[in-house]
Structures are given as structure tokens and as C-alpha cells.
Amino acid sequence: MPARVSLKSLKRRGGLFEGIKSNIQALAVGVKYFIDPQRSTLLYPKEYIEHRPGYRGFIVLIKDKCISCAACARICPSAAMKMVRVTEVDPKHPDKPRQKQYPVINYQRCIFCGYCVDICPTEALYHTPFQDVVYESLADMFLTLEAFQLEPGRPSVSEGSPVVYEVDEERGLIKRRR
Amino acid sequence: MKESPIGTSSSGMLEGQKLQGMVVRRVEKELYEVFIGPQHPGSGHMRIIVRLDGDVIVEADPDIGYVHRTMEKLSEVREWLKPIPLLERMTIIDACNITVPYVNALEKLMDKSPPPRASYLRVLLCEINRVASHLYGFGIFGVFLGHSTMYMWAFGDREVFVELAEVLTGARLTHSYPIPGGVRRDMPQDFPEMARRAVRYMRGRLEEYRRIFVDNPVIVKRLEGVGVISRNKAAELGIVGPNVRASGIRYDVRLAEPYEVYDELDFEIPVFEEGDALARTWVRVEEIKQSLSIIEQAVDWLERHKGEPIIPKEDYDKLPKLHKEVYEKTGRVKLLPVHATMKIPAGKAIARGEMGRGEIIYYVESDGGTTPYRVRVVTPSARNAIVFKYIVPGHRLMDLPAIYGSIDYFPPEADR
């Protein structure tokens, strides 16, 4: 069934009685929320949100799974992933060092679209479920290969308590301490 | 070409005379020129040059282009999948509605079509975005009229829908959800119940919005009869979206050329005839109600048809074992490395969609390479910008925010 057009028209404007009634209605709604605000404000950093596991947060590399295909660097829409060449020595053939390339990320450019995670053929990249990371200088946001393999530190974990937001029928979003 | 105002009529200069790259034009002495410029709390990312005669606006000139980000040119140097996050940022609050027509154009060129479940998921996210976009419009409208409560309530309730989008796609606003052939993720198990609760909540809240904002006598007085766009004028100016549906023209892309699964859903397109700012507000309120009904229908269908694929069968068969495992376990579709440099057969395609603010048109031309040859996009706000020039003159200065908010003009979208 395709869409139907429904023709509507505005209400006729009432007189003085309508005016008084709508003023009182507006004030009544205001007073109702003044008495019971139903707030769900997040008092960051005393509390922090714990997102669900599918959240597209900061990205971490598992180096052992990486096969150096560079698909992540090729798909990145904002050129945030770059491959760096690393000389590795295989313990079984110590006289034949090999050049491998691994990805490093520039968080000044990353838009967290998740294409790199989706395109990696060996699932060597994964999303952590948070994004509130703090860097103290812009140069720190160009991660090195070692930093890329570690999950970024999250200061709010030590300072605050986790909360989860749920959708409720009466109050919209409510905050639930986990 | 600069226009220099001449104070008196006896300065010896004739109208229209060219003077070393300047055009001399007579300006009335009593007109007061005010620049509602970019550094102004009530102007958005644009400048409106307003000429006043006392309190009445005689001329209004929109000066747009402050947020031009060369998105069409940038799409020419990026491979086929990369413009999806780029084009989404034209109107980030309406992300899915903007990318679905681009993906439809690609599918026309590639001769693919998404399976029904993917279409329903796209429509679900599109309608969630439409509700969030209309609430954003209400918020900005409220704050232009001085009603800060409407602003806070609209943005607070928008949070509910942004939360729904986050559960579905993993990101609050920058979804990048559709890909040519389907969508990137499937719906989680507890999503239908969450969506139904959000829909019921929003219906109750719309009633409260009506009492404190839409039927508030102060607001009604400010909006009634302001910025009237008659039916002929609307057709002549070529405006789109809820603005034209408030002037009596029955035009909606979902009605004229249904895309995705809009021809299987049961919903109404509200049309008002008065054409003033109050009618435009009511069109948006009614559209929110219709979008809530579409969300319910989509979620019902998705619950009944569990386990169907979200990418076409030929693409699924080409996936290696690891990708199939990830898809079975988490519902996340993994791309193949060839997607980074995929080639689309040569051709031209046009696709249209209905965003929250109106009709968006994409023209995509491919020459067989890895990047598009041309992507041309016409956004609804670019077509609505003309309202400032032709409808605003004749109103008072304080009607300018009312008209601006009621046509829901969004400068980043207009400037691309």
C-alpha cells in the first residue's frame, strides 16, 4: 500500500476563553515539570557511560593476526591509517630479516567509521567501546606501533562510576547505575 | 562589483553608470542597513543583509557560502565507498537519509538490489533520523523565538532517538550505515522492544509540546499569518520539503517515486493549505507522528522475518569462511579488501530521496574507474534559500527569526 495524502487544516482561533485556557495549560505543564523534573543528566566525570559492545570506539591492533595486506589503509576515508615498515627477524631463519608493514593510526583524522575494522580479512583490528580518551599534546595522537596495540587509557574509570542509559516509556532516557 | 550607496541625489552620478569596476546604485536615504551576520546569535552560518524602513523589512539578501566544503569535488578523488562518510556530513543529523540515495545510485550503476531485510533496516534508520531531524528543527525554532524550554526539550528527546541509532549502528550520529547491496549491521535482539518504548514515549511528549509550544498563545501569535507562501508562489520559487506541503502542494518523493520499501508501508503525507509559519510547524509535528508509525511497522516486519540476509546472495557466497563466521555470530557484515578499489561499470544514474528538510537529488556519473567521475548533489536547503529573498520583505524585523526557523534552513547542507 503506497502512501496516502491527508489534507488537514489549522484550528480556528478561539476567543478570550481559548486564550485563557491555553495560557493556563502552558503554565500547568511548566509547573508539572518544575515539581518533578525527571532529569537524567550524566554528571561526568563522577559518572561515565558504559556503552554496549558494538559501539565504534577507539581501535586496537592485534599484531599477530595482521598479514600486512594494507586494506585498512586503502579504505580509510580520511587517510588516518598509514603503514609503517618494520624489519622483523623470524627465530627459525635468523639470517634472513624480513620487511613487514603494520598499520598505525592518526587519531587527529580518524572519524570512527569502522571501515578498517570491517575490511580486515583476519579480524586483526577491533573497536573498544569508549571514546573519552585524553591526550596531552597533539603529537601523542599520532600513535606508534606499540601504542596502537594497547587499549587507550580511560581516566574516567578511576574517577567515576559506570552508568547505563535505558529507554523508558514514561521518562525517556533513564540512568541506571550498573 | 561593489555598490556604493549615495547619500544625496544631487551628487552628479547617474544610476547604472560604471566607474572603474563599480556600479553606482541609488539607495534610499531612509533605509537602515543591518547585517545579521555570521557573528550573531540568530543567524546560523550565514549572513542576511537586511534593509529596514523603520521596523519593516524592505529588502533581505541572503549571503550564503560560509560553510562550503567542496564535497562534490572531494568525492571525485575518493574511491567509491569513501564518499559515504563524506556526504553524510552535509547534514549529519539526518545521516541515513542523505546516504541512501547515493547508495541507490551506485546500485543502479552496479545493477544490484538490496534484499528486503536490508531495505527495511535502511527505512528504519531513515525514519529514526527524520524524527531526530525534525526535533532539531523545533529546537532551533524555539530558541529563535526565545522559548528556551522547547529548545532543551527537543534536544533532550532527540537523545532517545540518537540512543536508538547508536544501538543499531554503533555510532550516535555518523552512522555510515548503507553500503551498495545492503547494510553493515543487523538489528540486535532487544532493539524492537526498545524502539516500541521510544515510540510510545514520543507520542506522549508530542502532546506536551503542543501545550507548551505549538498552542502557546504567544507563539501562535508570532507564527500565525507570518511568512505566508501561497501555492503559486511556492511552485514558482521551487521550494521543497515540509514547506511546500504546508502550502497545499502534494509533493513528497516517497509518494512520487517510492524508493526502498516505502511503497509497502502504510502511512500518510500531511498537507496543509494555509502556508504560514504555523502550518509549517504543524506539518512537521504530523510528520513526526507518521514517522513513529513507520518505525513501528518496520520493527514488526523485522521481528517477523528474522534470520534473513542483509546483503545479496551473490555477495554472501563470495565471502571467505572467517567473514561468514563473524556475520553469523555478530550480524556485522565484513567488507572484502577489493571494496577498497572496486570499479563500477561506466554509466550515469540519478537517485532521489526525501530527507527531513525536503527532496535531495544525486547525479552520479562513472567512467569505469575506481573513483566517481562526477557526483552532483542538490540539497533541500540549497533550494529553500530563496525564501529569504522573496518572502521576507514586507514583514517586520522580529519576523525574520520566525520565518528562518519555520523553513528549517540548515546552512551546512545548503553550502555543501
Place this chain on the structure above:
Amino acid sequence: METILYLIAYPPLWQVLILGFVGALLVAMVAIWFERKAAARVQRRIGPYWASPRLGGFMIIVADMIRYVTQQVIIPTTVDKIAFLLTPVAVLVVTILPLAFIPLSPHELYWPVASMEYSLLIALALTTLPPLLTVVLGWASSNKFSVIGSLRESYVITAYELVAVLAILAPAASTLSFNIVYIVEAQQPVKWLAILNPLAFLAAFLAVLMSTSAFPFEIPESEHEVVAGPYTEYSGILYALNMGGGYIRRFIYAIIIALVFLGGWAPYTPGLNPFTGFIIPSLIVLVKASIVVLIMSFLRAVYGRYRLDQALDAAWRLALPLALLGLGWSIILAYMNLI
């Protein structure tokens, strides 16, 4: 102890300096804090919080005051310097001037001036001075937005002046006297004129809303067409004086309304010593005035802004007939010896 009490209750000290400047500053701060908190509650958020969580965020206003005092005052080169610098100060002084003619106790010992015979008339006349200085503000800062804002203010002045004067003089018609002390004594113990004459009370409330740019009439300084109206070019301590001046004016009007409509210090009968005779009645009046100011602040959360010609329309077609009806009803009240 007695001498210290008599010293504090010396009317120019207590009424003009302590209650006037310090009290008005405190009430302005509480009014601003309450406006932000009440609007936040209606809008389902917290409002000021982090500055002092246990006090409900009140210290943010104190922090704002400290910031304004220490902030650099930028004077643009195109302004008319004397008018630019002196007018906000003059506005503050003229705003507090009516307090010199308002009695806060029935005993002659505690009046600021010798006779209170025409106090209502004089106080009301003095409250009409500050808006004229707002027009000077727009002239002084030579900025197109300021000019538009102060022209709007001049339109609004011509509309609401009449309404304010008529509505607040209605109690004088009821009690047949301009003496505020007599009006308050006539309302003892609970024959308050707000209950007996609600039309005049409503008209007076509307007139005060219009005159002090409270929502829904916040027109001269509406942010979305004229950045901040006449106050656009100000920064630092002058900005604080301007913004606080609006609240202090509201407070002075509220004191007058509390005295003539809400019974003043009724139902309390003041004694003779300074504590029960002056300090307590003045605090009761202060509480009543604060309630009126806080209700005006609450309206910010519910209403939008009127357009200029619609506000003038509301003044001439709604508030003026209401004030005239209130005046007529108060004459009927006097005739029937109800008060």
C-alpha cells in the same frame, strides 16, 4: 546593645544602604540563580551545579560577580565616552532612589524622610526614570543593534507607563490616600488588595513584566535580532551593572507591589523597639517581594517572546482596559466601605 540596634536601624543606613544596595544585590543574585535553576528544572536539566554542589550551584553567581569586577572594560573608540561610562552607574542610582520614599514600618521613627503623605505617588514617579536612561545607552554606543534596541525600549515605555501608574494607583483609590503606611494598615490582617481587587493586581503584574523586560516581553534585548540591544557593547563591570540593574528594578517594583497589594507587613503588628518595629517588618516585606520576583523569573521557562507590535497591542488592548477596570472596581470597593 540597644545603641547598636538603634544605629543599625537608622533608616538611611538600614533602608538605603543595607536593604537598598546590599539587599538589592543579594536579591538580584538570588533572582538570577533562581531563574537559571527554575528554567533548568522545567527543562529537565540541572542548571548551575559544579561550582558548589551542595548549595545548588549558588557560588557560580558569586564567581560571576568576581569575574565581572576583575574583567577588562573595553571601550570602543566610536562611542560617546561620557554617556557610555556614566549611564549604567546613573541607571543603578536612579533605580534605588524610590527606596528613599518607601516606608517599611508604621512608626514615624523609622521613616527615611520626614513625611510619608504622598509616598506612593513619589515612589511611582521615581520608578519611571530608569527606562529613559536606557534610551541614552543606545545613543551612547553607536552601534546599529543598540539603536534598534533602545528605539524598541522607547516604544515599550510609551505603552506600559500608563498601565503601571493606573494599576498601582488603584489601591490609593480604594483607601482614599496616597500614604503607603495608611494603605498597609487598611489591609490588616488579611484583607489584602490582591484578593479583593485581582484585576488591578494582574494589570500591575503585567505592567511590571513589560517594564523590566521579563518574558514574554523581553523585547529591547532580544538576542536573536539585536544581539543584546542597548547593552551590546558593554563588558566587565558595566555589563554586570546593566544586567543586574534589570533585576534590581524588578525588585523595587516588587517591593511597591508587596506593600500596596500583598499587605506589606500585615498580619504582623510592629512594636516600637527597632527589632520588632523595623527590622522584622522590612524582612517580611522582603520575603513577599522576593516571591513576586521569583514568580516573574519562572515565566522565562514557559513563554517565548512577543513581537514588538504585538507587545504594544497587548499593552493597549489588554493591560490598559484591565487597569481601568481595576481602578473602577477599587472605587466601588471604596464606596462599599469594604476597606
